[in-house]
Amino acid sequence: MTVKIGIPRGLWFYDYYPLWKTFYEELGAEVVLSNPTNKQILDTGVKNTVDEACLPVKIFHGHVFDLKDKVDYIFVPKMMSVYKREYICPKFCGLPEMVNHSIKDLPPLIDTEINFNKSRNSLKKTIYNFGSYVTKNPIKIKRAYEKALKEYEVYKSEIKEGSFPIDGQLNSKEKKQSDITIAVMGHSYNIYDKYGSMGLINKLKENGINIVTPEMMDYKVVNQHASTLEKKMFWSYGRKLLGTAMYLIEEKNIDGMVYLSSFGCGIDSIIVDLIERKARKKGRLPFLLITVDEHTGEAGVNTRLEAFTDMLEWRKRNEGNLSTHG
C-alpha cells in the first residue's frame, strides 16, 4: 500500500512545494494537497488556533484540518533556518508544536527539523530523515532529491519570468499591457494565496497593471542590497523583502509599491516601517500598506486599491507632482 502524505497549502508551500511533492512522489508515496484556501478552511483555522496568531498561521491550521482524515502523514516540517545565521520566524520554528497542540486527533506529522543556522552540513541527514517516512533506502532518497531539486529550479525560474504561483498553480505569463508597474510586496504565503489576499494580484492584473514580486528578483542583487544594511537582517523573508525594496527604490523602475501584510506579523512590523521610510525619503515612491486579518472586508481593500492605482495614473500623467503620502 502506498503511503499517503498530505501537504497543507499554506506558509512555505508557495516557496517549496514542487520540491517536496516531486520528492515524495519519486519515493513512491501519494501526495495529497489540501484544497485551495476557502471560507471553510479559514473558519476551521480560526476556530482551532489561538486568537493572537496571524492570518497565514490560522489558514495553515485550516489546511491541516482539511487533510486530517485523508492521509497517513501530514507534512509540517520544523523550519528553523534555511540560510546561515538566519531564521524564518518564531512561529515557523514552533509550527509543528503549535499544530499538534491546537488540533486534536491528527495523523502523525512529518516534523523533521530543518536548521542550517550554523552550517549546511546537516543537509544530507535532513533529507534522509524526510525520506525515511517512506523508504529506508538512502540511494533512492538521494535520487528522488536530485530529481526534486531540478523540478524546484524549473519552478523558481518560471516564477522569475513572471508567472505567479497563485494557490500553487503557475498561471500563464501575460504580455506587457500598460505602462504602470507596481511591486506587490509581502510574504509569499500572503500574496499568492488567492483567498487570503483577496485576489490582490488578479485584481491588479485585471486593471492591466504590470506586477513585480520579490520572487521575480535576482537573488544575487537582492542579497547585495540587503548586505548594505547596518545590521544583518536575521529573517530570511525579511532579507528578501528588504533587499528587493532597496533595489527597486534605487532603480526607480516601478511606479508604486503595495505591501500586503497580515495583522500581528512581527517581521512585517519592522520591515514595513523600514521600507516605508526608505520609499518615502529616498525614492519618493508611492507606498500602500494593506493589512489583512480574518475580518478584513473586501470592499474596503478594493476602494483603497482603486484609489491607489488612480493616483498612480494621475501622477504619471501630471509628471509626478502629487504627494507621495497617499
Add this chain to the structure above:
Amino acid sequence: MKVTFPHMGNQYVATKTLLEEFGLEIAVPPQCSNDTLSIGTQYSPESICLPLKVNIGNFMETIKQGADTIVFSGSCGPCRFGYYSILEKEILKELGHEMEVILFDPPQGDYKTFINSIFKLAQTKNPIKILNALSRAVRILYQVDALDDAALYKRPRQKQMGEVDLYYDEFHKEVRKVRGYRETSQLIEKTRKQILAIEEDPNREVLKVGIVGEIYTILEPFVNLNVDKKLGEMGVEIERSLKISHWLTEHLFLSPLKLTMEGKTRKAAKPYLKTMIGGHARETIGHSIRYAERGFDGVIQIYPLTCMPEIVAQSIMPTVEKDYNIPYLCLIVDEMTGEAGYTTRLEAFIDLLRRRKEKQENAELLLRY
C-alpha cells in the same frame, strides 16, 4: 556625552551604577508613565510590540534632559528584539535626534566589536577598571533582585497592607539621588532590611503563583500594570520565571560559551517544545511545568500583543495545564489595555485558585477520616 538607557524593571539601578562607576554623565529616564507610553505610541510603527513603544517614550523623555548617547543591548533573532536598535535609531533620526547608540549585541564570534563597544562606553582601555565597574554593577543587579524577592515575599504576608510599598516606593525615589556603587548598595540593603522587618499576619492563607511570559512585560511594573502589587495585596506570593540578573549572565556571559543555567527548564519543556524558537517561549513552558511540579497554585502568562514566540507558547500552554493539572491565565498587554478589566480577570482567577485550594484541602480532610 550624556548617556541614557531604556527602562526594564529594576535594571536601571544597576545600569545607573555601572555608568556612574565609569564616571559618565547620565540621564536616567523618569519612571514609565502614561506620558511615556503615549509619546512612544505616537512615534512608533503601529504593529510593533509594546516594549519598543515604551523604549521610544523613555528616549524622548531623556532627550529633553539632554541625553545624546544610548546604551542598548541586542540579540540576533529570531525575535524582533534583535532589530530594535536599528528601528529606534531610524525613528529618532526622523524626529531630528541624531543619537549615538552603543550597542551590546551577543558576540556571535565577533568579539572585537563587542569589546570596542565596552571601551567606547568605559572611556578607558584599562581592563581592571572595566572589570571592577562591571562586577560592581552585576553585584547591584543581584542585590536589587534580592530586594525584589523580599518585597514579593512580604507583600502577601504584611499585617498592615501597603507597608511594603511604602518602603519600596521610597527606595525608587531615593536611589535616583544617590551616586556610585557604595551608596546604592547601602540603600538597597537598608530597604531590604526594612522590608524584611515588617510585621507579618500569621493567619493569612498565602497562595503561590508563577509568572511566566515575555521578559520585559514580566519585569516592567508599568507595562504589566503592577501585577506584583495587585497580586501581593490579594494575598498571593508570586515568583517570576525570569530575572534580569539571570538574563544578563545567561545571554552575555554563558551563551557565547555554550553554557546555560536553564538546563532543567529546557528538559522540562522538551516534550512540548523541542527547540528554542526565540524569545522565552521555551522558558515559559519549562517554568510552568516546574512550577506545577513544585506545587504552585497557578500560572499566569503575560506578554505584549503580537509577541511571536509567546504566541507559540500560548498555543501549547493548554496542554500543559491539562497534563499537570495547574490553572493557567493568559494576559496580553498593549497600549490599549484597560486596568479595570485586567484587575477583574486577576481577581476572578485568584478567587478560582482559592476555591480550588479549599476544595482540595476539604477533600484531603474527608479522606483522612
